[in-house]
Amino acid sequence: MTPQRTLATAGRVLSQVRHDPRTIVLLLVVPSLLIGLLAWIFSDTPVFATIGPGMIALFPFIVMFLVTSITTLRERRTGTLERLLSMPLGKGDLILGYTLAFGLLAVAQSAVAVGFAVWVCGLQISGSIWLLLAVAVADAVLGTTLGLLASAFARTEFQVVQFMPALVFPQILLGGIFLPRDQLPDALRAISDWLPLSHAIDALQAVATDTQDAAYIGGELLIIGAWIVGAVVLGSVTLRRRTP
């Protein structure tokens, strides 16, 4: 594994995306539109103030999961992965290259979503907007790495799309948006404590209401970071140079 090969891979993935302007527009605009729709739905109620921060975590996470898992699956299916693995490319170069490229896109996407939520939809953020952005970006990178991992277990595009409801929806349902996590049944509460999206949503709500100190946010970021590292390592392990 070398920095040159990792960066070349990230650059290559970004060039591929650059040749697809429609994807870029969808990537940057769709989360904001959905957040705007929510703000409109709940315009005369206090609900948006409560669930708005969680939504900032949700949409980049889902979109990044989908985009990454499909792109990497395509690489497996078109033979380019076989070619790369017969070349001196480290498995880590590939996974980290993808993480870097989509991580950069995630930064842009989260920045647009946060900006839209705060300045257009009037979401009240009492804490630091930079901390909010940091959590949102970590969350989108998490979506990227889980998408990379999911693509290893899918043989077809149909399968990989099914991983979205399988891996992502439970995290949304248990994450505290539908029902605050402390009101969940004990068993579900315990499960939700282990899921990364719960911590992302907790952290975003804490920043929005400014009820916790930076150390708490840092702790939540660490948990998300651990999931990111775990998914990258597992993704590298499941990548095999020799296939049956």
Added chain:
Amino acid sequence: MVNSSSPAVNVTDLHVRRGKHPVLHGLSVSVPRGVVVGLLGPSGCGKTTLMRTIVGVQVVQSGTVTVLGHEAGSASLRHRVGYVTQDASVYDDLTVRQNLQYFRAVLGAPRRDVDRVLALTDLTSQAGQLVGSLSGGQRSRVSLAGALLGSPDLLVLDEPTVGLDPLLRVELWTLFHQLAAVGTSLLVSSHVMDEASRCDRLLLMRDGEILADDTPAGLLAATGAEDTEGAFLALIRRHPHPDGSLRDSSDGNPS
């Protein structure tokens, strides 16, 4: 440094199964250095599996495969073996040049190598086009160009001339011989028998086994046939299946 007169590829008693289906059962073969070796046989006979094994991307059950003096698939070979898969393995949403620039960076080859392989494969005027907008023959040439980067010592080309017009095929075979003349070893598969006469040496394969390993002239002399296709049929008649059929057990048809 390994003795340069040792074969480029040496395969001994190779067993490979893909899925539940045994593809290669005890295959032994060697590919000499610095010549163009044709691997011919009906589709489904195991050509691709043998090539994947040599490149080191195939899980094998048993047997030894030595490439340029090293175990197939070892890290030191990844700079030295160029591989072109049957379907062009290139990025459709990048330009020709961007594809090659990426593969060059992965290989660590010098920057000017991109222009060199573009010229070799006659793609210089298409360099700025998206690969997805090219014709099938052009796409497979981009794939080939990628394998030429870094001037590998061994080129493993799986049906590189499929879908190319006759003129381009002649040009590519000329290129293969130019590469062999400067010391590159080439293993080129084809299911088109009339390409056999362009090879320095032939491996005829059927149903996971090597039927013949000879020069084109030697093969014709040994079988008394007029062309390679006739030679292949003569060999099949000499080595019938246990059930007496001439046909390959797979979907392939030798004629």
